[in-house]
Amino acid sequence: MLQPSGLEWTDPECPVARAADLVGDKWTLLIIRDSLDGKRRFSEFEKSLGVAKNILSDRLRLLVDRGLLARIPNQSGTRSQYELTDAGRDLFTLILSLRQWGERNAFTAGESHSVLIDPSTGQPVPEVRPLSADGQELGPDQALLVKVGQPLPEAAR
Amino acid sequence: MLQPSGLEWTDPECPVARAADLVGDKWTLLIIRDSLDGKRRFSEFEKSLGVAKNILSDRLRLLVDRGLLARIPNQSGTRSQYELTDAGRDLFTLILSLRQWGERNAFTAGESHSVLIDPSTGQPVPEVRPLSADGQELGPDQALLVKVGQPLPEAAR
DNA sequence: CCGTATCCATTCCGATACTG
DNA sequence: CAGTATCGGAATGGATACGG
Numbered sequence: 001m002l003q004p005s006g007l008e009w010t011d012p013e014c015p016v017a018r019a020a021d022l023v024g025d026k027w028t029l030l031i032i033r034d035s036l037d038g039k040r041r042f043s044e045f046e047k048s049l050g051v052a053k054n055i056l057s058d059r060l061r062l063l064v065d066r067g068l069l070a071r072i073p074n075q076s077g078t079r080s081q082y083e084l085t086d087a088g089r090d091l092f093t094l095i096l097s098l099r100q101w102g103e104r105n106a107f108t109a110g111e112s113h114s115v116l117i118d119p120s121t122g123q124p125v126p127e128v129r130p131l132s133a134d135g136q137e138l139g140p141d142q143a144l145l146v147k148v149g150q151p152l153p154e155a156a157r
Numbered sequence: 158m159l160q161p162s163g164l165e166w167t168d169p170e171c172p173v174a175r176a177a178d179l180v181g182d183k184w185t186l187l188i189i190r191d192s193l194d195g196k197r198r199f200s201e202f203e204k205s206l207g208v209a210k211n212i213l214s215d216r217l218r219l220l221v222d223r224g225l226l227a228r229i230p231n232q233s234g235t236r237s238q239y240e241l242t243d244a245g246r247d248l249f250t251l252i253l254s255l256r257q258w259g260e261r262n263a264f265t266a267g268e269s270h271s272v273l274i275d276p277s278t279g280q281p282v283p284e285v286r287p288l289s290a291d292g293q294e295l296g297p298d299q300a301l302l303v304k305v306g307q308p309l310p311e312a313a314r
Numbered sequence: 315c316c317g318t319a320t321c322c323a324t325t326c327c328g329a330t331a332c333t334g
Numbered sequence: 335c336a337g338t339a340t341c342g343g344a345a346t347g348g349a350t351a352c353g354g
Contacts, residue, residue, distance in 0.1 A: 010183065011206075015259030015270050016190045016252060022263060024255075026167065026181040027327095033173045036297045042336050049168075052328045057337065078334075078336055087262045092297040094258050095173060096287050097251040098181075102172030105244045106179060113172050117301045121290045125300055130253050130285050133278045140193045140241075140249040143282055144274045184347095199316055209348045214317065235316055235354065 007066075013148050022066055023091065027051055027059050029098065032084075032091050035069065040081040063088070093128065100127050164223075170305050179223055180248065184208055184216050186255065189241075189248050192226065197238040220245070250285065257284050 011017035023029060027049065034048050046056055060082055063069040068088035072081040099116060107113055116125045130138040168174035180186060184206065191205050203213055217239055220226040225245035229238040256273060264270055273282045287295040 010187070013270050014190075015263060016256045017187060017259075018263035019255040019259035020183045020186045022259075024181070024183040024186050026177045029177045029181050030167070030174060033171075037302045046336095052326095053337070054329095054339080055327055058326090080336075089297055090258060090262060092300075093285055093287055094251070094254040096300075097254040097285070098176040099173045101247060101251050102174075102176035102179075105247060106172060106175035112305045113170050114305055115303045117303050118289050118295060118299065119301050120293070120299065123290060125295060126288060126290055128250055128254070128285055128287050130250055131283060132275050133280060133283055136277070138275060138282060140246055142275065142277065143249075143253075144276050145194045146272045146274050148269045148271055203316095209346095210317070211319080211349095212347055215346090231316095237316075 019094075023068070023094070025059075027055060028063065029095070031056075031059055031063060032068065032088065033095050035082065035084045035088065036092055036095055040083060041079065042082075045082075096125065097128055176251075180225070180251070182216075184212060185220065186252070188213075188216055188220060189225065189245065190252050192239065192241045192245065193249055193252055197240060198236065199239075202239075253282065254285055 007021060009018055010021055023032065030049055031045055034045055039045055039048060042056065042060070045051075045060070046053065049056065051059075060069065060071075064071050064082070067085055068091070069082045070085050072083055074080060096116070103113060117123065118125050130143075132138045132142070164178060166175055167178055180189065187206055188202055191202055196202055196205060199213065199217070202208075202217070203210065206213065208216075217226065217228075221228050221239070224242055225248070226239045227242050229240055231237060253273070260270060274280070275282050287300075289295045289299070
């Protein structure tokens with residue numbers, strides 16, 4: 001489990017809130033995006049993001065501390081590499097959701113954007129969609145939040 | 158399209174970055190979470206989030222300006238309601254991805270958390286997973302980022 | 315109950331300079 | 335190249351006070 005030092009959960013019993021505490025930050029999300037795209041080095045992130053060095057340094061340190069990146073020092077003691085851990089790689093679904101929401105909602109018809117391709121088909125990756133167990137699309141109105149401590153609804157037992 | 162006033166894109170051609178500019182903030186994500194859970198009123202958000210009033214007021218204004226929430230004023234001029242727009246409701250997949258990543262990676266085996274139930278089955282909502290067009294699971298190593306301006310790989314044409 | 319306004323401490327962030 | 339250190343302005347965030 002991710003065990004960040006000195007982090008107080010905003011809402012300890014909600015997984016959305018814990019996730020937001022860990023990765024709910026613009027630079028953090030973009031570093032993960034770049035990591036999933038194969039970037040490893042400080043300068044690669046710096047060039048890609050155009051972020052100040054101290055901020056990049058801070059976010060990389062946080063990501064390592066939170067268990068999303070592993071810092072691999074070089075033999076010469078410098079030029080470390082930052083590789084995704086399993087928990088970090090598991091953010092692929094989240095970043096893809098972000099990307100596809102952005103494609104649907106943050107571009108006009110005429111604007112172009114980068115695309116994520118599935119090499120096995122050569123086509124853009126299909127949209128991620130929540131599905132019910134029977135394969136039906138599941139929307140926000142069909143889902144029900146159950147708080148901890150509350151008994152599950154009859155049908156769930 | 159979402160047209161926020163006075164917002165400079167961090168990386169205009171990347172949908173992940175545009176999405177992060179719009180919703181890549183802890184309080185914003187948690188307000189969306191609550192909205193998807195049916196919350197509508199200032200005091201509901203305030204009680205749920207424990208956030209300072211000025212911050213909540215600021216984030217609600219931003220979310221309305223960015224087209225994710227609609228402010229519905231009451232007849233008496235006060236007690237507005239904040240309802241999700243279509244673009245806001247479309248964040249369901251993202252919030253669900255956040256939730257499920259948090260469940261997998263931010264809790265130990267013994268800790269309990271809130272659960273999202275699909276009423277049609279009574280069971281927790283199945284995990285959202287990226288799929289290839291042929292129905293195979295798609296991981297980060299099988300996906301390829303194509304920048305704008307670059308020609309698509311042969312197979313994609 | 316629904317906010318807005320103000321004060322204050324803290325953090326964020328960019329720019330720059332500096333070290334190995 | 336890979337950072338750390340520092341400075342200053344801007345934004346964040348909590349607390350409280352205040353009006354509709």
